[in-house]
Amino acid sequence: MRTEVLVVGAGPAGIATAIHLRRAGREVLVVDKAAPGRDKICGDGLTASALRELELLGLDPTDIPSWQPVHDVVVRSPLGHRCRFPLPRGSGTYAAIARRAELDAALVQRARAEGVEVTQNTAMLSAVLGRKTATVELDSGRLDADYVVGADGMWSPLRRALGHARTGYRGEWHAFRQYFTGVSEAAATELFISFEADLLPGYFWSFPLPGGGANVGFGIQRGHKHRIQEMGALWPDLLARPHIRELLGPGATPETPHRAWPIPAAIDQTLSGRGRALYVGDAAAACDPMTGEGIGQALVTGRMAANAITAAFEDPPQAQWRYRESIEAELVPDHRMSALLIRALQHRKGVRVAVRVAGATNWTRTNFARWLFEDEPRGVLLTPRRWHRDFLGRPGAYR
Numbered sequence: 001m002r003t004e005v006l007v008v009g010a011g012p013a014g015i016a017t018a019i020h021l022r023r024a025g026r027e028v029l030v031v032d033k034a035a036p037g038r039d040k041i042c043g044d045g046l047t048a049s050a051l052r053e054l055e056l057l058g059l060d061p062t063d064i065p066s067w068q069p070v071h072d073v074v075v076r077s078p079l080g081h082r083c084r085f086p087l088p089r090g091s092g093t094y095a096a097i098a099r100r101a102e103l104d105a106a107l108v109q110r111a112r113a114e115g116v117e118v119t120q121n122t123a124m125l126s127a128v129l130g131r132k133t134a135t136v137e138l139d140s141g142r143l144d145a146d147y148v149v150g151a152d153g154m155w156s157p158l159r160r161a162l163g164h165a166r167t168g169y170r171g172e173w174h175a176f177r178q179y180f181t182g183v184s185e186a187a188a189t190e191l192f193i194s195f196e197a198d199l200l201p202g203y204f205w206s207f208p209l210p211g212g213g214a215n216v217g218f219g220i221q222r223g224h225k226h227r228i229q230e231m232g233a234l235w236p237d238l239l240a241r242p243h244i245r246e247l248l249g250p251g252a253t254p255e256t257p258h259r260a261w262p263i264p265a266a267i268d269q270t271l272s273g274r275g276r277a278l279y280v281g282d283a284a285a286a287c288d289p290m291t292g293e294g295i296g297q298a299l300v301t302g303r304m305a306a307n308a309i310t311a312a313f314e315d316p317p318q319a320q321w322r323y324r325e326s327i328e329a330e331l332v333p334d335h336r337m338s339a340l341l342i343r344a345l346q347h348r349k350g351v352r353v354a355v356r357v358a359g360a361t362n363w364t365r366t367n368f369a370r371w372l373f374e375d376e377p378r379g380v381l382l383t384p385r386r387w388h389r390d391f392l393g394r395p396g397a398y399r
């Protein structure tokens with residue numbers, strides 16, 4: 001069997017790659033080892049960048065039952081100071097929550113509607129790169145492709161099969177997630193982030209879901225106070241903290257078991273492609289090093305990889321360089337800015353000062369919320385070529 005582009009993984013990165021390639025007229029096949037309905041362990045938070053990319057893909061939020069736009073963000077400092085940050089009103093959506101099982105299923109449906117062939121329950125087992133062809137062994141048989149795209153997540157089996165994996169790499173963050181039902185009115189409507197002193201620069205979150213639910217979790221960076229192995233024991237301790245108990249309310253009941261997964265945030269140091277193989281999303285370690293968010297970056301890298309492959313069909317060896325150029329121009333500055341900011345979040349005093357300064361006026365409150373939920377205003381400081389008069393006035397998605 002032969003196709004022009006084989007995409008391994010039908011998460012946000014793989015689907016974005018496939019839709020953009022299909023729109024450019026390329027023949028593309030997506031395979032995913034999981035059965036339909038896979039539930040990626042995630043906070044389900046969609047930033048303004050993610051929302052704009054989803055809109056570009058033609059995703060209709062009404063296809064997702066758990067879609068919950070967010071208007072206010074409440075941040076708690078380690079000493080208990082709380083500040084409410086409103087997102088801009090009346091100019092589109094800047095943040096939303098959507099259960100990953102539903103979001104990913106809607107994206108697969110979207111890709112099929114665009115004419116992409118998506119085959120689930122089919123795993124990539126091994127791969128070899130030739131000068132003109134990538135040969136991939138699937139559990140359904142052998143396939144040759146002009147390009148293969150690894151959209152296969154944090155542990156990227158494609159990267160491993162091709163010898164492109166970093167030995168011993170386990171991601172920069174590790175995060176825990178559990179769904180709750182019956183949460184308080186506040187938890188069911190507001191997005192809440194608490195900088196717990198012992199988790200810094202990590203944080204606890206509660207993200208609202210329709211019907212009185214919430215996605216609740218916490219993330220820590222490797223190498224700080226708590227070890228990854230301690231996270232299981234830390235979870236009941238966190239849920240028992242009075243301000244968290246109060247937020248979730250007396251009726252909060254776990255809906256699912258808690259689960260944990262690593263978050264790779266090292267796009268500046270990670271090989272993004274070689275020859276006829278490119279990596280996107282978590283497989284390219286594209287998550288934000290300050291917030292751990294990665295859906296927006298998965299969608300953006302998918303779009304960039306698709307553009308690079310489309311342009312390089314005339315000149316195949318160029319795909320990896322074109323793709324790297326886009327990453328260096330757009331994503332690495334955002335990454336560096338987040339890496340700088342996270343230094344301030346490593347100590348209680350830094351967080352306390354940041355929350356107080358951010359909450360000083362209406363203007364700082366609104367724009368701090370945008371800093372948290374939009375990558376562009378963060379990274380733009382390091383990229384003067386992206387300065388324009390209204391970079392803080394850009395509308396949200398789905399206006």
Ligand SMILES: Cc1cc2nc3c(=O)[nH]c(=O)nc-3n(C[C@H](O)[C@H](O)[C@H](O)COP(=O)(O)OP(=O)(O)OC[C@H]3O[C@@H](n4cnc5c(N)ncnc54)[C@H](O)[C@@H]3O)c2cc1C
Pocket residue numbers: 008009010011012013014031032033034038040041042043044045046047050122123124125151152153154157158175176177217260261262263280281282283287292293294295296298
């Ligand atoms: C607890 C937690 C909370 C998070 N919260 C947020 C958040 O609120 N907002 C946010 O933006 N990001 C968040 N992230 C990060 C986000 O989940 C990821 O960055 C995002 O899912 C990356 O998408 P992806 O398409 O690259 O990879 P994935 O979503 O991991 O998709 C990879 C796909 O590859 C498939 N696959 C793997 N191996 C093979 C194989 N051999 N053959 C075929 N298919 C294969 C898998 O089945 C899967 O479908 C969080 C992460 C964690 C762990």
